[in-house]
Amino acid sequence: MVNFGKRLVADQIQEWKGYYINYKLMKKKVKQYVHQTQAGGQDNCQVLQEFSRMLDDQIEKIVLFLLEQQGHLAGRLQKLGEQRKILLEQPDMSQICQLREAYREVGQDLLKLLWFVDMNATGIRKILKKFDKRFGYRFTDYYVTTRANHPFSQLQQVFKHVGIGAVVGALSRNLADLEDHQGSCLSIYDQPSIPLKDPVIDQINASVDRLTRSTNFLQFIGQHALIAQEDIPSAAEDHVDDQRYHFISLLLNLANTFLYMVNTYIIVPTADDYSLSLGAAATVCGVIIGSMAVAQVFSSVYFSAWSNKSYFRPLVFSSIMLFMGNMLYALAYDLNSIAVLLIGRLLCGLGSARAVNRRYISDCVPLKIRLQASAGFVSASALGMACGPALAGLLQTNFKIYLLTFNQNTLPGWVMALVWLMYLFWLWISFREPVHDTEEGHAPQDADAGCMNNERLENGPLQPLLLSSKEKQDEDGDQDFDDSEEASEESRRPATSIASAYRLLTPSVKVQLLIYFMLKYAMEILLSESSVITTLYFSWSTSTVAIFLAILGLTVLPVNAIVGSYLTNMFEDRQILLASEIVVLVGIILSFRVARLYSVPQYVCSALITFVSAEVLEGVNLSLLSRVMSSRLARGTYNGGLLSTEAGTLARVVADGTITLAGYLGEDQLLNVTLLPSLLICLASIVATFLTYNTLY
Secondary structure (H helix, E strand, C coil): CCCHHHHHHHHCCHHHHHHCCCHHHHHHHHHHHHHHHHHCCCCHHHHHHHHHHHHHHHHHHHHHHHHHHHHHHHHHHHHHHHHHHHHHHCCCHHHHHHHHHHHHHHHHHHHHHHHHHHHHHHHHHHHHHHHHHHHCCCHHHHHHHHHHCCCCCCHHHHHHCHHHHHHHHHHHHHHHHCCCCCCCCCCCCCCCCCCCCCHHHHHHHHHHHHHHCCCCHHHHHHHHHCCCCCCCCCHHHHHHHHHHCCHHHHHHHHHHHHHHHHHHHCCCCCHHHHHHHCCCCHHHHHHHHHHHHHHHHHHHHHHHHHCCCCCHHHHHHHHHHHHHHHHHHHHHHHHCCHHHHHHHHHHHHHCCCHHHHHHHHHHHCCHHHHHHHHHHHHHHHHHHHHHHHHHHHHCCCCEEECCEEECCCCHHHHHHHHHHHHHHHHHHHHCCCCCCCCCCCCCCCCCCCCCCCHHHHHHCCCCCCCCCCCCCCCECCCCCECCCCCCHHHCCCCCCCHHHHHHCCCHHHHHHHHHHHHHHHHHHHHHHCHHHHHHHHHCCCHHHHHHHHHHHHHCHHHHHHHHHHHHHHHCCHHHHHHHHHHHHHHHHHHHCCCCCCCCHHHHHHHHHHHHHHHHHHHHHHHHHHHHHCCHHHCCCCCCHHHHHHHHHHHHHHHHHHHHHHHHCCCHHHHHHHHHHHHHHHHHHHHHHHHHHHHHCC
8 A cells, every 4th residue: 555645656557657636746835834944934814825826826737738639539529520420421331340340449448548537536625625634624525616616716626527428428429429329310419318338438427426526326326235346347347246145145135135124114103102002102103113213223233243144144133133023013912012013013123134135236246237226226215114004004905814903904914924025935946155355355445446357447537526525545754544434454444343333423424414414313203103193183094104105205216316316416515415304304394393283284384395305315415425434334344334324223222212202191292292302302403514515625
């Protein structure tokens, strides 16, 4: 492992070496400024002015060279275009193949240029962060804001890539025209939804997306899983991944995710009725629902550790626990025992294998389809959340077979027990255990590791521009380890304990986890007490509650599609984050009962505002968390996915416990008492976001 300054020299394209950022000089200047200001030789204003001018000169050098190279590429494309016109009039297959390869050579040179931009962007990001760290001054925020928003900004040339986009467009159109369309008169502009399938174009698009932080629905929702997506596979890595990958095994993992979420929420519409039938208060539904989350707090850790050695055995154990838990949940009615019911839910929580599902995608799915698998993981969770209440609404019947009762309270348990038994049989005959790397030998994939070879050059840039809060192996020669990274030999290893994972949490990461806790708390309060509140104030039936909850759950994917495809490309993630927090706060405030009459429109509208804005917040929060979190938390037992799962699970436990405790004050006070903590936590998260706003690049 070498520091960035040395790696910049080693990885740079030699014929362009005079046009890279002079990172060594800039670092020396920062040290000089520190000594001078400490000795009283220069004031802060003078230092900021000189450093800004020096950085402006460096960026101007980079941008002018970038424009020059874009001109060379444009000239080559123009000459190739003239050849293409001649060949289209007098086709010659051998010359067409040669021309196609010539276009691809232009694409390879464009990848070199993108790599050049990425290395310089990383250097700018690092030197800005080093300046902030040495001076304790938020210079980065000032510099990026003033330069990026100015009409003559040279940073915009790097941010927007207008020239590069034109080169990519010319390459795509001409390569498409050289394909055999069998007489088709359509161009790429007539069929924008059908991308050109060419490896060079795919690599360029991936590089541009990473550099500009542009996103779409698939990328956006895939980031929710907190599964590393930094690399594009080399041929050797792709071959190894293909050996480990098994489609049916991936499908079984996604099915486990879906069924677990169905199992979690299928009891929500009937939990209050079930507790009443067993002689408990309706608000005990909070404990019934939350007991599954209590067990999940512990199961997430041991399942994450277990997945270091096996995937099949923990999935089998998960299925058995869920089968037994649902059986006890259903039998509790005839046994007239609230204890049996709670034990059943605890066993269900002990069967939470989400950590295994996530780790399987991270470790065994090839990089070329990992994004789709990650999106499938999140989508399966969202659909399970919607299907659970919907299925409960269909189980409205009452009959007995011998001594066993089948009604709306017990049928969720019986149905899910049968489903898990069928799933266990499918798992046993179809799952294939992959060759499993040990955690110690499984180093995290890192975009900054190693020197740039030919394969790496084709992969292109792998880091967002000026992403100041996330460091990939941020080791400098003067032993400045940012973002709480440890010594260089430790900087690639995953966290091996809760304590080491906690040390990797920067203030911005802690705030993101607080936000995640807040939104999960607010959503759990809304969902878990919905049956009690709607029965108390509106006399809704179980079917009506189930339909209402199913509609709420079904908003997840379309809302994320809008956010991922449009909003994240129009606004910064931190802007959407703060705005959605404020909207969640508005939804919570509107939910309070301030008059004697509490109407259905007020409840439904406030619930929709709270739930939908929390969905938007969750997507942006996890998307941002995946970038600001240390790369050491991408792998291992104590990974970022586990930390976010624990934060969300604890929020659900606290929320469900709050509902039950508030029930002792009387059901008439339940709504306002449970909403008050949501209000306070939401206010705290907004304040914390303001305090760390400048670090959320």
